Amino acid sequence: MAKDKMVPVPSNSIVPERDVDKTPILETHHLGIDFGGLTAVDELTLAVGRTEIAGLIGPNGAGKTTVFNLLTNVYQPTRGTIMLDGKSTARKNTEQVNRMGIARTFQNIRLFSNMSVLDNVKVGLHNSIKQPLISSITRLFGYRASEKKSRDEAMELLKFFKMEDMANHQAGSLPYGAQRRLEIARALATHPGIILLDEPAAGMNPSETAELMENIRRIRDNFNIAVMLIEHDMNLVMNICEGICVLDHGKVIAKGTPEEIKSNPKVIEAYLGKKKEAK
Amino acid sequence: MNKTRKLSKFTLTNIKCYGMIIVAFAVLYPMLKMNMISNKISGLLIPICAYIVMAISLNLTVGFLGELSLGHAGFMSVGAFSGVITVACMQSGLPAPVKLLAAIIIGGIMAGILGLIIGIPVIRLKGDYLAIVTLAFGEIIKNIINCLYIGVDGSGLHFSMKSAEALNLSDGKIILNGPQGAVGVSKIATFFAGVLLILFALFVVLNLVNSKTGRAVTAIRDNRIAAESVGINITKYKLTAFIISAVIAGMAGALYGLNFSTIAAKKFDFNTSILILVFVVLGGMGNIPGTIIATTLLYMLPEMLRQFSDYRMLIYAIVLILVMLATNSPRAKVFANKIVGIFKKNNETDGEGDVSNG
Numbered sequence: 001m002a003k004d005k006m007v008p009v010p011s012n013s014i015v016p017e018r019d020v021d022k023t024p025i026l027e028t029h030h031l032g033i034d035f036g037g038l039t040a041v042d043e044l045t046l047a048v049g050r051t052e053i054a055g056l057i058g059p060n061g062a063g064k065t066t067v068f069n070l071l072t073n074v075y076q077p078t079r080g081t082i083m084l085d086g087k088s089t090a091r092k093n094t095e096q097v098n099r100m101g102i103a104r105t106f107q108n109i110r111l112f113s114n115m116s117v118l119d120n121v122k123v124g125l126h127n128s129i130k131q132p133l134i135s136s137i138t139r140l141f142g143y144r145a146s147e148k149k150s151r152d153e154a155m156e157l158l159k160f161f162k163m164e165d166m167a168n169h170q171a172g173s174l175p176y177g178a179q180r181r182l183e184i185a186r187a188l189a190t191h192p193g194i195i196l197l198d199e200p201a202a203g204m205n206p207s208e209t210a211e212l213m214e215n216i217r218r219i220r221d222n223f224n225i226a227v228m229l230i231e232h233d234m235n236l237v238m239n240i241c242e243g244i245c246v247l248d249h250g251k252v253i254a255k256g257t258p259e260e261i262k263s264n265p266k267v268i269e270a271y272l273g274k275k276k277e278a279k
Numbered sequence: 280m281n282k283t284r285k286l287s288k289f290t291l292t293n294i295k296c297y298g299m300i301i302v303a304f305a306v307l308y309p310m311l312k313m314n315m316i317s318n319k320i321s322g323l324l325i326p327i328c329a330y331i332v333m334a335i336s337l338n339l340t341v342g343f344l345g346e347l348s349l350g351h352a353g354f355m356s357v358g359a360f361s362g363v364i365t366v367a368c369m370q371s372g373l374p375a376p377v378k379l380l381a382a383i384i385i386g387g388i389m390a391g392i393l394g395l396i397i398g399i400p401v402i403r404l405k406g407d408y409l410a411i412v413t414l415a416f417g418e419i420i421k422n423i424i425n426c427l428y429i430g431v432d433g434s435g436l437h438f439s440m441k442s443a444e445a446l447n448l449s450d451g452k453i454i455l456n457g458p459q460g461a462v463g464v465s466k467i468a469t470f471f472a473g474v475l476l477i478l479f480a481l482f483v484v485l486n487l488v489n490s491k492t493g494r495a496v497t498a499i500r501d502n503r504i505a506a507e508s509v510g511i512n513i514t515k516y517k518l519t520a521f522i523i524s525a526v527i528a529g530m531a532g533a534l535y536g537l538n539f540s541t542i543a544a545k546k547f548d549f550n551t552s553i554l555i556l557v558f559v560v561l562g563g564m565g566n567i568p569g570t571i572i573a574t575t576l577l578y579m580l581p582e583m584l585r586q587f588s589d590y591r592m593l594i595y596a597i598v599l600i601l602v603m604l605a606t607n608s609p610r611a612k613v614f615a616n617k618i619v620g621i622f623k624k625n626n627e628t629d630g631e632g633d634v635s636n637g
C-alpha cells in the first residue's frame with residue numbers, strides 16, 4: 001500500500017539511489033494547518049528517503065517550525081495526512097509518534113536543564129530501557145542491570161558527540177554548542193527512524209558549524225537513519241542536503257537538489273534574493 | 280573520578296537522610312524510655328514523625344513533579360480515618376504492632392485509591408488550576424468525613440450520612456461520629472513505628488528519584504514539551520508520582536490518627552495542607568534532608584514559643600517571613616554560600632544535599 005504512494009522527494013530526481021526502492025520513512029500528503037484565519041502551512045506534499053539528508057528552508061515566518069510541529073503531532077493538521085514508516089500518524093500524540101520513530105530538536109533549545117548531561121540522554125532512552133516501577137522503588141528485580149544498560153548506552157551516545165567528559169555536568173550550564181549537541185544526542189537516544197533538527201547551527205561559530213555538518217553526516221551513516229533539517233546557513237544546507245524543500249508563506253515554492261534550488265528563480269526571489277537586497 | 284563523584288553525591292544524600300533519622304532515634308529513644316524527656320516534648324514526637332512523612336510525600340509532588348498540591352491534608356485525613364476504622368474492626372486480642380501495621384497499610388491503600396480518583400481529572404490540569412482543584416478536593420474530603428457516621432457491631436460495619444442513631448447498632452460501638460470525629464481511638468502509634476515509617480518513606484522517595492521513573496518525572500517538571508518529544512507518557516508518570524505521594528500521605532495519616540484518643544476531620548483542613556507546604560518550601564523543593572529539618576524545627580517552634588502566649592502565632596509568622604526572605608534573597612544566598620565555602624575547604628567531599636541534581 002505504501003509502495004504506490006511513494007513520492008520520490010523533494011524532487012523526482014533526488015531520492016538517494018539506495019532509498020529508491022524502499023518506502024520513504026516520512027511522507028506528507030496535502031498537509032496544511034490554519035491558525036484562526038492564518039494559513040500557516042498549505043498543500044505540503046513531500047517524502048523523505050530512509051537514509052536521506054533533507055533540508056527545509058525558507059524565510060523567517062515561512063512555516064518551517066510549524067511543519068516540524070505537525071510532523072511530531074504537537075499540532076493536529078487541519079488538512080492532509082502524514083505517513084511515518086508507511087503508517088498514518090493521525091490522532092496520535094507527540095509521545096506516541098516519537099515511539100513510532102520520529103525524534104526532534106527545538107529551535108529554542110529545550111533541555112532538562114536541571115538534570116545532568118547523562119540523565120538527559122537517559123531520559124531519551126526511556127522507552128528502550130525496561131525498568132518496572134517496582135524495581136525503581138526497591139532497587140531489586142533487575143534494577144542494576146537496567147541502570148547499567150541505560151548508563152552504557154547513554155555514555156556511548158555522549159562519546160559519539162565527544163561529550164563524555166561532560167556527563168555529570170548540569171545540562172543548563174553547558175556552553176551553547178554543547179547544549180545543541182546534547183539535544184541531538186537525547187533525540188537519537190529514542191532510536192528514531194528520522195530525526196528533525198530545527199536550526200541546529202543557529203548561534204554557532206564557523207568551526208562549530210563545520211563540526212555539526214560532519215556530525216549530521218555521521219549520524220546518517222552510523223545510525224542509518226534519515227535527517228531533516230531546517231537551517232538558514234546556506235553553506236551548510238547546500239553542502240550536506242541531498243534534497244531541499246523551500247517554503248514561503250506556508251507553501252512549497254520549490255523542491256530539488258541543491259543545484260536545482262540554487263538556480264531556481266522563485267527561490268532566489270523569495271529567499272536568497274531578499275538577503276542580497278538586505279546587504 | 281567523575282563516576283565516583285556522582286555516586287558519592289547520591290549516597291551522600293542517602294547517608295544524610297537515613298543518618299539524621301537514625302541518630303535522632305538513637306538519642307531520643309533511650310531518653311524516652313528513661314523518662315528524660317518532658318511530657319510536652321515526648322507528645323510531639325509522633326506528630327513530628329507523621330509530618331516529616333507528609334513533607335517527604337508532598338516533596339514528591341511539589342519538588343520533583345513540580346505541581347502545587349494544596350489538598351495534601353485530604354490524603355492524610357483519609358489515611359487517618361481508614362487506619363482508625365481498621366483498628367476498631369480488628370480483634371482486640373491482636374498485638375498492637377500488628378494492628379498498627381495493618382492500619383498504616385490500609386490507610387495508604389485508601390489514600391492511594393483516592394489519589395487515583397482525584398488524580399485522573401486533576402493531573403491533566405496545569406499549574407494554578409491544578410492547585411485550586413486539589414484545594415477544593417481537600418475541602419470536599421474534609422466535609423464528607425465531617426458528616427460521616429460509622430459504627431461496628433457483630434454484623435459488620437454500618438455507615439450513615441445522617442446521624443449516629445441511623446446506624447442502628449445492636450450492641451457495637453460508634454467509630455466515627457460525624458463532626459466529633461473518631462472517638463475512643465486506641466492510641467497504638469509509637470515513636471519507633473514513626474521512625475520506621477520515615478525510613479520507609481525515605482526509601483521509596485529517594486530510590487524513586489534516582490530511577491527511570493524518577494528521571495521521567497523530573498524531566499516532565501523540567502521541560503514538559505521536551506519530555507513528550509522523547510516519548511514519555513506525561514499523564515502516566517504524573518499520575519504515578521501523585522498516587523505514590525498520596526499513599527505515603529495516607530500512611531502518615533494512619534500513624535497520626537492512632538496517636539490521639541479522638542480525632543476530627545477539621546484537623547486536616549486547608550491550614551494543615553498549607554503547613555505541610557511551608558515545610559517543603561522552607562526545606563527546599565526537591566531537598567529531602569532540608570525538608571526533614573524544616574519540619575522538625577517548624578513543628579517544634581510554636582511549642583517553644585508557648586511562653587510568649589498571646590504573641591506566639593505572631594512570632595511564628597514573623598519567623599516564617601524572615602526565613603523565607605533569608606533563603607530567597609540573592610544576598611543571603613551569597614552569604615550562605617560563603618559560609619558553606621568555608622566548610623567545604625575543610626571537607627572537600629561535602630556536597631549540597633539536593634537530590635534533584637544527583
Ligand SMILES: Nc1ncnc2c1ncn2[C@@H]1O[C@H](COP(=O)(O)OP(=O)(O)O)[C@@H](O)[C@H]1O
Nearest residue numbers: 035038040058059060061062063064065066067
Ligand atoms: N501556535 C500558533 N498560533 C498562531 N500562529 C502560529 C502558531 N505557530 C506558528 N504560527 C504562525 O505561523 C507562521 C509560521 O511560523 P513558524 O513555523 O514558526 O515559522 P519559521 O519558518 O520561521 O519557523 C508565523 O506567522 C507564526 O506566527
Ligand SMILES: [Mg+2]
Nearest residue numbers: 064065066107
Ligand atoms: Mg522556526
